Amino acid sequence: MEKVTIRDIARLAGVSKSTVSLVINNSARVDSATRRRVLAVIREHNYVPSATASALAKGRLPFIGMIVPGLTWRMVAPINFGVASVIERTPYEIILYTSTNDRDYGPVIERMLASGLSAGVVVISQDQAMKPLLDLHEHGVPVVLVNTLGSDFDLPSVEADNYEGAHGAVRHLLDLGHRRIASLAGPATYPCCQDRQRGYEDALSEAGVPLDPTLTPRSEFEPPKARELMRDLLGHPDRPTAVFAHNDVTAYAAMEAAADRGLRVPEDLSVVGFDDIPSSAHVKPALTTVSQPFEEMGAQAARMLLATISPGAEGQAAARVHLPTTLIVRDSTGPAPA
Amino acid sequence: MEKVTIRDIARLAGVSKSTVSLVINNSARVDSATRRRVLAVIREHNYVPSATASALAKGRLPFIGMIVPGLTWRMVAPINFGVASVIERTPYEIILYTSTNDRDYGPVIERMLASGLSAGVVVISQDQAMKPLLDLHEHGVPVVLVNTLGSDFDLPSVEADNYEGAHGAVRHLLDLGHRRIASLAGPATYPCCQDRQRGYEDALSEAGVPLDPTLTPRSEFEPPKARELMRDLLGHPDRPTAVFAHNDVTAYAAMEAAADRGLRVPEDLSVVGFDDIPSSAHVKPALTTVSQPFEEMGAQAARMLLATISPGAEGQAAARVHLPTTLIVRDSTGPAPA
DNA sequence: CTGAAAGCGCTTACAG
DNA sequence: CTGAAAGCGCTTACAG
Numbered sequence: 001m002e003k004v005t006i007r008d009i010a011r012l013a014g015v016s017k018s019t020v021s022l023v024i025n026n027s028a029r030v031d032s033a034t035r036r037r038v039l040a041v042i043r044e045h046n047y048v049p050s051a052t053a054s055a056l057a058k059g060r061l062p063f064i065g066m067i068v069p070g071l072t073w074r075m076v077a078p079i080n081f082g083v084a085s086v087i088e089r090t091p092y093e094i095i096l097y098t099s100t101n102d103r104d105y106g107p108v109i110e111r112m113l114a115s116g117l118s119a120g121v122v123v124i125s126q127d128q129a130m131k132p133l134l135d136l137h138e139h140g141v142p143v144v145l146v147n148t149l150g151s152d153f154d155l156p157s158v159e160a161d162n163y164e165g166a167h168g169a170v171r172h173l174l175d176l177g178h179r180r181i182a183s184l185a186g187p188a189t190y191p192c193c194q195d196r197q198r199g200y201e202d203a204l205s206e207a208g209v210p211l212d213p214t215l216t217p218r219s220e221f222e223p224p225k226a227r228e229l230m231r232d233l234l235g236h237p238d239r240p241t242a243v244f245a246h247n248d249v250t251a252y253a254a255m256e257a258a259a260d261r262g263l264r265v266p267e268d269l270s271v272v273g274f275d276d277i278p279s280s281a282h283v284k285p286a287l288t289t290v291s292q293p294f295e296e297m298g299a300q301a302a303r304m305l306l307a308t309i310s311p312g313a314e315g316q317a318a319a320r321v322h323l324p325t326t327l328i329v330r331d332s333t334g335p336a337p338a
Numbered sequence: 339m340e341k342v343t344i345r346d347i348a349r350l351a352g353v354s355k356s357t358v359s360l361v362i363n364n365s366a367r368v369d370s371a372t373r374r375r376v377l378a379v380i381r382e383h384n385y386v387p388s389a390t391a392s393a394l395a396k397g398r399l400p401f402i403g404m405i406v407p408g409l410t411w412r413m414v415a416p417i418n419f420g421v422a423s424v425i426e427r428t429p430y431e432i433i434l435y436t437s438t439n440d441r442d443y444g445p446v447i448e449r450m451l452a453s454g455l456s457a458g459v460v461v462i463s464q465d466q467a468m469k470p471l472l473d474l475h476e477h478g479v480p481v482v483l484v485n486t487l488g489s490d491f492d493l494p495s496v497e498a499d500n501y502e503g504a505h506g507a508v509r510h511l512l513d514l515g516h517r518r519i520a521s522l523a524g525p526a527t528y529p530c531c532q533d534r535q536r537g538y539e540d541a542l543s544e545a546g547v548p549l550d551p552t553l554t555p556r557s558e559f560e561p562p563k564a565r566e567l568m569r570d571l572l573g574h575p576d577r578p579t580a581v582f583a584h585n586d587v588t589a590y591a592a593m594e595a596a597a598d599r600g601l602r603v604p605e606d607l608s609v610v611g612f613d614d615i616p617s618s619a620h621v622k623p624a625l626t627t628v629s630q631p632f633e634e635m636g637a638q639a640a641r642m643l644l645a646t647i648s649p650g651a652e653g654q655a656a657a658r659v660h661l662p663t664t665l666i667v668r669d670s671t672g673p674a675p676a
Numbered sequence: 677c678t679g680a681a682a683g684c685g686c687t688t689a690c691a692g
Numbered sequence: 693c694t695g696a697a698a699g700c701g702c703t704t705a706c707a708g
Contacts, residue, residue: 005701016679021703031677048454052399053701055390056684062453066434070419074616077415081408084436093453094434096404098422115400115431116386252620278412279617282590343685354695359687369693391685394700 004045013041024049064092064305065118065141067108069126070100074277075294079124079146082298090306092119105132113139120309122146122301127190130155142308146301147294148191156308158300158321162192165290165325166199169244169272172288172327174207177336178242178270181209182233183216184226184254186246196246196274215240223253230257234269241336242270248280248289255283255332266334276328285331293323342385351379362387402430402643403456403479405446407464408438412615413632417462417484420636428644430457443470451477458647460484460639468493480646484639485632486529494646496638496659500530503628503663504537507582507610510626510665512545515674516580516608519547520571521554522564522592524584534584534612553578561591568595572607579607579674586611586618586627593621593670604672614666623669631661 006024010017015038022030023038030038041047055062066083068076087094095118097108105123109132112118120142123133130153137143137155145157173181183200186193201211217233219226226245233240234257245251251273258269265271265285273280276291300321344362348355353376360368361376368376379385393400404421406414425432433456435446443461447470450456458480461471468491475481475493483495511519521538524531539549555571557564564583571578572595583589589611596607603609603623611618614629638659 003701006703007701017702018679018681018704019677022678025703029677034677048452050394050701051453051455052390052393053684054703056388056394056686057701057703059684059703061390063433080434081436084434088436088449093455095401096418096422096432096434098419098426111426114386115389117389117431279620282617283620284622341685344687345685355686356688356695356697357693360694363687367693372693388685391700392687394702395685395687397687397700 004047006047006049009038009041009045009047012045013038061117061119062092063095063117063119064302064309065095065097065112065121067097067099067105067121067123069124070098074279075147075275075292076124078294079298079301082295082300083122083146083302084298085295086299086302086306092306099126099128104129109133109136112136112141120144120305122298122305124298125157127187142305144301144305144308146297147292156304156319156321158297158304158323159192160292160297160325161322162195162325163199163202165274165292165327166196166244166246167203168199168325168327169274169288169290170200170203171207172329172333173242173244173270173272174203174209176242176270176333179209179336180212180238180240180242181215182230182240182243184230184243184245184250185216185218186221186250188218193246200244219250219253221247221250223249226250226253227257227260230254231260234258234261234263240269242333243272245271245273248273248275248277248287251280251287251289251332252283255285255287265332268337270333270336272333281330288330288333289328291326291328293325297323342383344385344387347376347379347383347385350383351376399455399457400430401433401455401457402640402647403433403435403450403459405435405437405443405459405461407462408436412617413485413613413630414462416632417636417639420633420638421460421484421640422636423633424637424640424644430644435459437464442467447471447474450474450479458482458643460636460643462636463495480643482639482643482646484635485630494642494657494659496635496642496661497530498630498635498663499660500533500663501537501540502660503612503630503665504534504582504584505541506537506663506665507612507626507628508538508541509545510667510671511580511582511608511610512541512547514580514608514671517547517674518550518576518578518580519553520568520578520581522568522581522583522588523554523556524559524588526556531584538582557588557591559585559588561587564588564591565595565598568592569598572596572599572601580671581607581609583609583611586613586615586625589618589625589627589670590621593623593625603670606675608671608674610671619668626668626671627666629664629666631663635661 006017006020010020023035099108105128122144125145125148145155148157148159217229243254245254251271254271255265258265263269273287273289276289280287280289344355344358348358361373437446460482463483463486483493486495486497555567557567581592583592589609592609593603596603601607611625611627614627618625618627
């Protein structure tokens with residue numbers, strides 16, 4: 001099967017290459033009869049313009065990059081999907097890059113720069129050095145971050161409203177009558193965790209519950225550590241009757257700690273998580289948790305990127321967008337014990 | 339920042355564009371002093387050859403497509419990752435396409451064909467019409483399938499060894515003393531389910547346990563239906579003491595059915611699943627299940643694709659590769675009740 | 677409304 | 693070992 005080119009179509013339709021090109025690109029200045037004729041020939045011969053040739057001629061790249069973290073992360077699927085759903089309505093294609101936990105963004109960025117293929121990139125962010133990303137940005141490749149964990153940067157980003165999410169979760173616990181509420185926190189350096197912690201503290205304060213620093217152990221999101229910290233906490237005579245875990249996996253650890261102490265969830269200890277990863281509907285008891293709008297976050301990031309790379313829109317401000325969360329009440333929370 | 343091209347480098351290094359090109363492409367026939375000089379200039383000016391220009395000139399596309407299904411599928415992340423891990427060691431980039439459950443492959447394939455960008459494509463397969471994929475293949479775009487669900491096709495594919503996996507799972511149950519073992523089967527039209535069912539039957543026969551057709555209800559992988567079927571089965575006086583579920587989600591349903599009947603897992607009913615999706619380590623009791631080597635499956639598919647699109651290798655046979663599974667014994671299986 | 681021509685940034689025979 | 697030239701398949705002023 002010979003490759004059919006614009007020259008073939010031109011010849012077959014009895015017009016010039018220029019005209020065929022104008023038709024392909026929907027230029028208004030083509031006679032409608034001519035256009036129909038050209039389109040007919042195009043269809044008849046299954047002609048497909050070469051994307052590389054047109055990219056070269058136009059000087060515009062039809063690709064946006066997407067950097068996704070490795071296996072560990074349960075939320076990447078829906079974020080991916082959100083990004084894809086908006087990109088697939090545009091002429092852009094997504095080039096997929098993966099970054100693993102154990103290495104720096106460096107190599108991926110190098111590769112992106114080396115191929116020079118991406119008009120922009122959305123990165124599903126991980127706890128890695130942001131520096132290479134800034135380099136990218138400065139090399140003229142706009143980047144937008146999703147679900148930012150890093151802190152020290154000035155890049156557009158979209159994330160869940162961590163403060164409101166946490167606030168609502170703790171409010172839920174307070175409404176159930178809990179007063180001794182622990183906060184099983186993530187790394188203090190993560191802005192998302194800072195926000196979640198503020199949400200926790202403000203909700204407590206607003207309810208007139210005094211803050212007790214011993215009720216905020218930091219597990220750094222390490223399940224074994226979380227389990228141990230929680231087990232300690234549950235050993236105290238004045239133990240908490242509820243815990244707000246800063247992510248679901250940590251919440252699982254809290255439930256295990258309760259089991260270690262022979263405590264029942266939710267009768268003796270209420271547990272609420274954050275993220276709503278898929279397994280949280282399956283654990284026993286099913287986890288009450290704050291659901292992040294991952295798919296919408298991906299879609300929003302894609303939209304922001306498109307807005308900055310579309311011709312005309314120069315150097316937008318580095319907006320940080322916060323999307324609302326939803327509290328999913330399941331079986332791991334209940335009334336405070338009498 | 340002006341875009342630096344091969345012409346700039348040539349001028350700066352005092353050589354011709356041809357020579358620069360030869361250096362870039364690691365041709366042997368360049369004087370080593372010249373090569374060093376050129377490389378120095380390249381580095382100094384941060385020169386990056388335009389991928390589109392070189393693709394155009396070479397007539398070879400540096401992309402391989404990857405079609406992944408929508409949100410529903412827990413195994414796509416590791417498969418993705420396996421594909422990416424091998425592709426990232428090649429000059430190819432991955433273009434990501436998504437297909438959702440509720441629609442046909444048709445539109446994605448059209449898009450791929452329209453962009454004409456992919457030198458080949460690996461598709462993480464779903465229960466969809468295979469026809470468009472065959473079209474793709476016939477349009478000269480090689481495709482390899484991962485984790486095939488469809489049946490009626492003749493495309494290279496890689497999947498887990500479903501027969502051996504099932505056989506081993508049932509063998510495990512037999513070793514624990516079980517004789518009344520149910521098989522909670524998926525759709526009879528899926529080749530993977532046929533293989534799993536054969537593995538189940540052969541293991542039983544080999545142990546001299548007569549087959550009882552009533553012990554193989556078909557749930558079509560619908561959890562509510564699986565739960566109901568299982569509940570019925572557990573209502574019989576001669577109820578099974580173990581069940582081999584054809585996937586993990588169905589296994590969860592079986593555990594719920596046991597709970598519905600006031601039966602304990604594993605004391606009264608042993609449950610083994612298939613897939614080992616992430617949540618299976620978290621459910622209570624943790625699920626014994628057959629782990630599929632998803633990452634390796636992705637890697638293998640990528641290798642097969644590369645082999646067929648690499649220059650020279652024409653029209654390989656449509657191989658079907660089966661990769662070994664691993665039985666993960668956790669807490670949902672135990673000795674048969676006395 | 678349409679065509680001839682130059683150009684996008686590389687690569688690849690072909691000479692030398 | 694190196695260079696001049698033609699070509700990959702499009703697009704885009706520029707004329708007409």
